[in-house]
Amino acid sequence: MTTTVLDPPHAHATATGIPNLKLGMWLFLASEVMFFTGLVGSYVVLRLGSREWPDPSSILGLNVLAFNTFVLITSSVTMALGLQAARENDRTRLVRFLGATAALGLTFLAIKLLDYRHLVHEGFTPVSSLFGSCYFMLTGFHGLHVLGGVTALTVLALKNRRGAAAIDATPIEACGLYWHFVDLVWIVLFAILCLV
Amino acid sequence: MTGAVSTPTTFAAWLKTGAARKYLGIFGWLIVLTAAEVGATQLGLGKRTLAAILILTALIKASLVALYFMHLRHEVRLVLGVIVIPILIASVFVLGLFPDIVIAARAALR
Numbered sequence: 001m002t003t004t005v006l007d008p009p010h011a012h013a014t015a016t017g018i019p020n021l022k023l024g025m026w027l028f029l030a031s032e033v034m035f036f037t038g039l040v041g042s043y044v045v046l047r048l049g050s051r052e053w054p055d056p057s058s059i060l061g062l063n064v065l066a067f068n069t070f071v072l073i074t075s076s077v078t079m080a081l082g083l084q085a086a087r088e089n090d091r092t093r094l095v096r097f098l099g100a101t102a103a104l105g106l107t108f109l110a111i112k113l114l115d116y117r118h119l120v121h122e123g124f125t126p127v128s129s130l131f132g133s134c135y136f137m138l139t140g141f142h143g144l145h146v147l148g149g150v151t152a153l154t155v156l157a158l159k160n161r162r163g164a165a166a167i168d169a170t171p172i173e174a175c176g177l178y179w180h181f182v183d184l185v186w187i188v189l190f191a192i193l194c195l196v
Numbered sequence: 197m198t199g200a201v202s203t204p205t206t207f208a209a210w211l212k213t214g215a216a217r218k219y220l221g222i223f224g225w226l227i228v229l230t231a232a233e234v235g236a237t238q239l240g241l242g243k244r245t246l247a248a249i250l251i252l253t254a255l256i257k258a259s260l261v262a263l264y265f266m267h268l269r270h271e272v273r274l275v276l277g278v279i280v281i282p283i284l285i286a287s288v289f290v291l292g293l294f295p296d297i298v299i300a301a302r303a304a305l306r
Contacts (some may be wrong), residue, residue, distance in 0.1 A: 010227070026278045027278060030278050033286060035288075045297050073226045190233075195236075
């Protein structure tokens with residue numbers, strides 16, 4: 001099958017050679033880098049400056065968190081495949097991959113909430129210890145970012161459900177950059193917060 | 197620009213095309229590295245050795261996501277600057293806290 005790919009309706013040249021939406025997303029991610037480095041840096045400083053620190057594996061469910069990592073990594077692949085489908089103007093595959101990515105994001109959040117419930121039941125809360133404060137603060141902010149990503153993915157999937165015109169891949173790419181960044185942050189959090 | 201893109205009809209065939217195949221390859225590496233991280237925690241290694249291994253593995257995984265999924269490998273210098281400069285600035289700020297909080301606190305605890 002051969003598909004004709006046309007220029008998207010809003011495509012135009014920019015002074016930087018990068019679509020404005022994409023450059024805007026990179027600038028937003030730059031601010032996000034500062035935000036998460038500040039949070040992770042605070043955790044590292046607090047941990048290294050403390051006399052005692054609990055072994056994370058004795059408190060956290062390592063298998064559950066590893067499975068959640070698998071879920072988020074899988075969602076990054078479906079997102080990348082969705083962008084590929086958008087570039088090939090394949091609307092059906094694009095919507096399916098965006099839907100799968102959003103569903104995996106929701107699965108991650110559901111598992112996280114069950115994890116929180118279990119931890120609180122066991123007495124590990126944001127006020128129980130310094131580690132508790134750091135864990136809930138870092139994973140909580142990350143979870144809010146996942147929720148934002150799921151919302152954006154759902155909106156994009158609904159917007160691209162129908163239409164005869166060529167798919168504008170720039171919003172998909174911008175959303176993908178955000179989603180991969182959220183995955184990247186979790187990869188770092190999983191290692192330093194849950195394993196080390 | 198108007199062009200023609202040949203799209204394989206079956207999903208399995210599509211997954212074997214260049215870009216999709218590359219993404220699945222990176223996915224495989226990310227899963228293997230995650231399994232290695234979890235496995236390393238079960239080996240009974242020293243704290244410092246384990247921390248070094250886990251941080252190195254996390255950095256490799258994060259780099260794979262940034263280079264291949266976020267396509268940083270093919271981005272222009274402007275984008276690289278936009279993302280690398282904040283990482284450097286924020287890291288310097290965090291390291292700036294070390295002499296006061298980490299080193300001084302450790303010395304006081306001895």
